[in-house]
C-alpha cells in the first residue's frame with residue numbers, strides 16, 4: 001500500500017524533479033558510505049600516527065636508560081662515594097633528556113614518567129591511575145605494554161606504558177637496603193624512599209603521554225573539508241545535469257507536446273523542430289513523418305467526402 005503511494009507520487013513528478021530525487025538518494029547513500037569509510041580511515045590513521053609517536057619516544061627513553069646504565073654509570077662509579085652524581089642514574093638521565101625535549105614548545109604537552117610505587121625521588125610517585133597500571137603489570141607478568149586514551153586537564157591524551165623491572169643485580173646496590181647505597185646518595189635522597197626493591201620485581205612503569213586532542217581535531221577538520229568538497233561537487237553535478245536535462249530533453253519535449261496539441265486541433269501548418277540527433281531528435285523526426293501521413297490521410301478523406 002505504502003509502496004503504491006510512493007510509486008504514484010514518484011510517477012507524478014516532472015522529469016527534472018525525478019532526476020533530482022534519484023540523485024539526492026544516490027547522494028545521501030554515497031555521503032553515508034563515504035563518510036563512514038573516511039571517518040574510520042582518518043581515525044585509524046590518526047591513532048596510528050599517535051601510537052607510532054609514543055612508541056618511538058618510549059623506545060628512545062629506554063635507549064637513554066640503557067646508555068646511562070651501561071656506559072655512563074661504570075665511568076662514574078668511583079666518584080660516587082665522595083659526591084653523588086645523579087647523572088649516573090638511568091632514571092635521572094631519562095628524565096633530564098625528556099625535559100630538554102619538552103623545552104621545545106611543540107612538545108611541551110608530552111610527558112614521560114617512571115611512575116613507581118615506592119620511589120627514590122618522590123616526584124616519581126605513581127598517582128592513582130599509574131598505580132592501577134603498575135598493579136596490572138605486577139599481576140600478569142606476560143603483559144609487556146598497556147596503551148590507551150584518557151582525558152586529562154590538557155585534553156585527550158594517549159599513553160603507552162611498559163613495566164619497569166629490576167632485571168640486574170647492580171640495581172639493588174642503590175634500591176635494596178640503605179646501607180648498600182652510596183652514602184652520598186643517602187645524603188641527597190634520604191634513607192627511607194626507594195629501598196626494599198627485589199630482583200625481578202616490577203617496581204613501576206615507564207609511561208609516555210602524547211597529546212591527542214589536536215591530532216584528532218585536525219583529522220576532524222580534514223573530514224569536514226573533504227565532505228564539504230564532496231557536497232559541493234555533488235551540488236554542482238546536480239545543477240549541471242538538471243540544466244542539461246532542461247535544455248536537451250524537457251524543453252524540446254514541451255515544444256513537441258505544444259506542436260502536437262496545435263496539430264491535433266487541425267492546424268497542419270505547425271512544424272516539429274529537430275534540434276539534435278539524439279532520441280529526442282528522432283522523436284521529432286517521427287512526429288514530422290506522422291504529421292505528413294496524417295495530412296495525407298486528411299486530404300484523402302476530404303476528397304472522398306467531396
Ligand code: HEC
Nearest residue numbers: 089091092114116119120121124164166168170171174194
Ligand atoms: C648508583 C645508585 C643507583 C643505581 C645503581 C640504580 N639506581 Fe635507580 N635511582 C637512583 C636514584 C638516586 C634515583 C632517583 C633519581 C632522580 O632524582 O630522579 C633512582 C631512580 C630510579 C627510578 C625512578 C623511580 C624513583 O625511584 O625515583 C627507577 C625506576 C629506577 N631508579 C630503577 C633502577 C634500575 C632498574 C636500576 C638498575 C638498572 C637502577 N635504578 C640502578 C639510584 C640508583
